[in-house]
Amino acid sequence: MTSDGTGTADDFESGLSSPADSATIYPLVTGDGNRRVLREWLSTHDIYRVVDAEVDLEAAEFDLCIVDQGGLKRHADKLRRIKAETKPVLFPVLLLLPERQSEIIETDRGEIADNVFGTTIDEIVSLPIRQAELEWRIQALLRLRDQSLALQDRTDQLHQFKKAVEASGHAVYITDPEGTIEYVNPAFEELTGYDREEAVGRTPNILHSGEMPPSYFEELWETVLSGAVWEEEVIDRRKDGELYTAYQTISPITDGDDVTALVAVQVDITELKDVHRQLRVVDRILRHNLRNDLTVIRGQAERVRTDVSGELADAADEMIGLVDDLLTTSEKSRAITDVLSEQPDSQRIDIADVVRRIASAADADSSARIDVDVPDQAIASATTNVHEAIEELVKNAINHNGTESPSVSLSVTVNDQNVVVTVADNGPGIPEMDRAVLAAGDAIDDLYHGSGLGLWLVYWIVNRSGGSIAVGDIEPRGTRVTVSLPRDEVTTPATR
Structure with missing residues (x-):
């Protein structure tokens, strides 16, 4: 491209295009020769789309504007408005300036005022220019625009997140890794009685009630600093001295392996x-x-x-x-x-051992045939009373069998995610209402009465252990109840 505004595509020196995502460019060049050459050059790039010159500048959608001195003089006001409207996202403008007029860049004298450059132009190139350099300048501006878009998107997300946290009905506070409070939301102020200025810069010890043992906080810190989430009830003290009970979730914010902050949410469960x-x-x-x-x-x-x-x-x-x-x-x-x-208290429990003991007791107390097939060990994460659920299923299978030769088979298997307990019998089957209770904790009939309380007990124990229950038929007669409990991934070997 020549400096006098005339020329052909051959006037470009050879250059290579660098890969980039597709971008739309508005060539606002008034010199006939340069305008034609620029459009022809841009059209050879699959990564660029060129805006039709007939489209009004303020109505067009594009990522970068290439302008010469004439185009800048004619459209400076529109370009300034567009840049102002898109802030803080960068709307890049590249000025093509003949080399003999480059002194305008160095002084505030001339036809183009200095403030136009300061507010409108992001990059200036002198003509003539090699293809490779022009390509590099365009790509650099587009990268800056992409970065500004990404930053704005992230800023918008953070703004939305802050609005959501500010409007949350639950107390939220954020601390640094040492526990110094950096942020609290209005719900925190309402729950604790401490306003933002009183809480920020201090630690959650301002809520310390003396009701929780030191081991509680030792385990809390050990958990969150390892990168895991802490969820437990806590008894805290408001500023006025009144105690309250909250269900507290503390999540570590990490950068790689480093904990950089902690998000804590408190749900007031005092009334509950x-x-x-x-x-x-x-x-x-x-x-x-x-x-x-x-x-x-x-x-x-x-x-x-x-x-x-x-x-x-x-x-x-x-x-x-x-x-x-x-x-x-x-x-x-x-x-x-x-x-x-009670708050669910999940622990590591050897379900294989639990089933063996239940089967032994049932075998001694009834005339039913009890078959057992369990591995040496099957560690699940379950509530401490999970044995009551399995025991209830076994008793139900025996007591409601109704055959001359009742039999119950108990088995335990382990897969990648669960420890599975199966209780199968040769009885008459489980009524639909009882199946609904076991599988979903739901009574499908308003007339359902207390005779099924044992099955409700099974459902709630398994549910609060994070497990599930399925009920199926056995041909020609019998029922199979399957209890799936989350396995302890560290210690339980999977079996097939």
């Missing part, structure tokens, strides 16, 4: 804990009164049975059986209340 305590008190009172009354009734029925015979004795025996069933239901109700009231 109070409701749980009240329900447990009511539950204990009701069960205590029910147990006392049923014990009296059972004693009376036993005396009647010793003094009479025939139908009256049979009726007394039936009464004793009903009382025993109600007492069992009461105990299962207590177990369910305990499960739902």
Whole structure:
């Protein structure tokens, strides 16, 4: 391209194009020769799209504008407006300036005011120019534009994130790796009573209640500094001295292997804990009164049975059986209340050992045939009362079998993700309502009553262990209940 505004594509010296993503360029060049040569050169690049000159500058969509002195004089105001509207994203403008006019760059004298360069032009090249240099200048400006777009996108995301955190109904605070608070949201101020100025620069020790043992915080720090997420209940103290209970999640923010900050979220569960305590008190009172009354009734029925015979004795025996069933239901109700009231406490549990012990007890207490197939070890992550769920399934399979030769088979297998316990029997099958309880914790009929409390207990224990239950039929007769529990990946070998 020549410096006098005339020339052909042959006037370019040879150069190679560098790879780049597709970009749209608006060539705002007034010199006929340079405009033609520039458009022809750009059209040889698959990575560039050229805006039609008939499209108005402010209506066009493009990534970079190439302008000469005439185009700049004519469209300077529009270019400034476009650049102002796109800030902070870079809208790059490249000025082609004949070499004999390069002194304009060095002084504020001349036809083009210095402030035009300062606010409008991002790069100036002198003509004539080699293809390779022009290509490099274009690519450099496009890279800067891409970086500004990426930065703006990230800024927008952070702004949206901050708005979401600010509007959150749960307390959020961020600390550095040493625990110094750097940010709190309005919900934190409302929950704790500390405003932002009081909390920032201090540590979460301002919330220390003295209710949590030192081991709690030792385990917390060990967990988050290793890069893992901490989730537990905590009893903290507000600024006014009042205690509150929160479910707290602390997540480490990492850069590679380094923890650079911590995001903590507190959900206030004080009222929920109070409701749980009240329900447990009511539950204990009701069960205590029910147990006392049923014990009296059972004693009376036993005396009647010793003094009479025939139908009256049979009726007394039936009464004793009903009382025993109600007492069992009461105990299962207590177990369910305990499960739902306490925070899930998952631990490493050898399910193979649990199943062996349950099978041994069932074999000694019943006439059913008990078959067991378990590996030497199968470590799962489950709540400490998971044995109650498996035991309930075994008892249910035996007690509701209804055949002359009841049989139950217990097996444990381990796959890549789960420890799987299977309880299979040759009984009549499980009703649809009971299947719904086991699989989804759902009673499909409003008339579903308390006789299935044991199955509810199974569902809630497995659910709070992070597991699942499936129920299937066995041909020609029988049921297979499969309990899948998350395996402990560190210690459990997978078996096929």
